[in-house]
Amino acid sequence: MKRLSHTVLFVIAVCIYAFGGFSLVPEYLSRKMEKQVYKTYGKDVACNAVELPDSLAVDHKLFRISGSDSTYGYALISKALGCKVGGCDKPDDESKDATSFEQFFYMTAFNNGCCVKRVRVLEYSSNHGYQIANRGWLKQFEKDTTYTVGQNIDGISGATISVNSITKGVNQQVRIIRDFTRGLK
Secondary structure, three states: OHHHHHHHHHHHHHHHHHHOOOOOOOOHHHHHHHHHHHHHHOOOOEEEEEOOOHHHHOOEEEEEEEEOOEEEEEEEEEEEEEEOOOOOOOOOOOOOOHHHEEEEEEEEEEEOOOOEEEEEEEEOOOOOOHHHHOHHHHHHHHOOOOOOEOOOEOOOOOOHHHHHHHHHHHHHHHHHHHHHHHHHO
16 A cells, blocks of 8 residues: 555656646757857846746746846747758648657747847757758847748748748747736736
């Protein structure tokens, strides 16, 4: 009986870890993000993790950028989908199996007004679509507040999946930051 109760406690602990606050965003990406934040805001800032609801924490990790007793903005690390080596087909609907894509990670720095200050790809491992990591291309996100491929975001031949994924992702990040800052007021 005692052995059964230990097993039950172990299973409960594993479930709490797996489903409560567990993030699929690797921890080492926080250090890469901090380097970009320092380039954006200066070396005198601190990056402090902020808890997100579990439904968002799986794909996103939020940080408050602060210094001198004030908040300068926020940074959000997110994952998006790109093609696997050898290419991939364009998904025809949202139910397409995500395992046919590789994930990549990017960060977006926001000012206090929820405007994008910088977008950077932190890790991109596929051979297809890597052109989205080009800083000149990423600067397009610093001009508006909503983004559409073909209107204010240029498409990239050979990187269609990655371009659409990061564009959709940055739009989602803007909504997350707006919702989060509204909740602070």
